[in-house]
Amino acid sequence: MAWGWAWTSEALYEVEVGLDATPKELMTRPAMGGNWIAALLGAGDNPAALYCSVARYESRTPTGESVAYKLERLDLATRMFSHICDLPGVFI
Amino acid sequence: MIDTLHKALALRQRGLVMFAAAEFRRVPGGRTEMIEWLRESDDPARCPEGVLPGPALLVGDPQREAHVGCALGILGTALRRCPAREDAVRCRFGRLGRNPMSLNFEELGLPPAVRLMEINYLVAAKAIIARVHHSETKCDWLYWRAVDEEPRYRVLLPQEPMRTILSYVPDPSGSRLYVLKCS
Numbered sequence: 516m517a518w519g520w521a522w523t524s525e526a527l528y529e530v531e532v533g534l535d536a537t538p539k540e541l542m543t544r545p546a547m548g549g550n551w552i553a554a555l556l557g558a559g560d561n562p563a564a565l566y567c568s569v570a571r572y573e574s575r576t577p578t579g580e581s582v583a584y585k586l587e588r589l590d591l592a593t594r595m596f597s598h599i600c601d602l603p604g605v606f607i
Numbered sequence: 608m609i610d611t612l613h614k615a616l617a618l619r620q621r622g623l624v625m626f627a628a629a630e631f632r633r634v635p636g637g638r639t640e641m642i643e644w645l646r647e648s649d650d651p652a653r654c655p656e657g658v659l660p661g662p663a664l665l666v667g668d669p670q671r672e673a674h675v676g677c678a679l680g681i682l683g684t685a686l687r688r689c690p691a692r693e694d695a696v697r698c699r700f701g702r703l704g705r706n707p708m709s710l711n712f713e714e715l716g717l718p719p720a721v722r723l724m725e726i727n728y729l730v731a732a733k734a735i736i737a738r739v740h741h742s743e744t745k746c747d748w749l750y751w752r753a754v755d756e757e758p759r760y761r762v763l764l765p766q767e768p769m770r771t772i773l774s775y776v777p778d779p780s781g782s783r784l785y786v787l788k789c790s
Contacts, residue, residue: 531782532736552787556776
């Protein structure tokens with residue numbers, strides 16, 4: 516998956532919308548290990564959460580390293596991901 | 608199987624998660640048929656099997672995917688406004704076939720040499736957010752414009768060349784954004 520190789524860093528920000536907006540960093544890719552957020556898909560506030568497609572490295576296979584794409588819920592209070600369903604690819 | 612997942616939206620009133628997705632199928636004759644789905648799940652373990660499939664809306668022209676994406680953007684707005692799922696579906700079907708992205712760049716106050724990728728209206732902030740692609744830096748940048756003020760967009764975030772916006776979503780109140788950047 517070339518996208519993952521090319522990215523050296525990734526960060527998730529919360530931004531209050533207005534003049535002189537100051538973004539607050541919520542999470543960086545190293546905090547997720549070898550996995551990364553492929554895209555933000557939606558936001559919910561009860562409780563506050565983001566719905567993301569997430570790429571997760573799985574065990575090596577004879578043909579190389581395997582990456583699985585999943586729809587996950589990121590709890591903004593705990594910074595914990597919970598699995599919703601598997602996705603067939605990174606395209607969104 | 609979901610081929611393209613456009614949106615995942617929380618419906619707070621019903622405690623559901625809605626998924627707007629498109630599925631591409633090869634059909635006899637070599638045509639590609641695209642079917643849009645509106646899916647829901649109140650139990651994450653059952654998704655995507657526990658879903659509500661919609662009817663086929665667009666057939667035989669996968670080049671129209673961008674238009675579908677626009678329509679699904681409207682769907683997102685409709686879902687936030689309509690607590691009843693059936694109303695949201697009707698809203699969406701009623702808007703298909705129109706072009707909601709007919710925008711004049713000079714009127715918007717966006718700089719030249721940019722391509723509009725996505726636009727959102729933030730209700731609480733009374734502002735418009737535009738994600739545009741800069742051809743010079745080859746990055747996606749975010750601009751915002753207050754609705755009641757001069758029609759001039761301003762860069763929302765400190766942007767660095769070669770550090771692009773992957774995606775963003777507004778929160779349900781429409782007062783803030785969550786932005787995913789990478790380099």
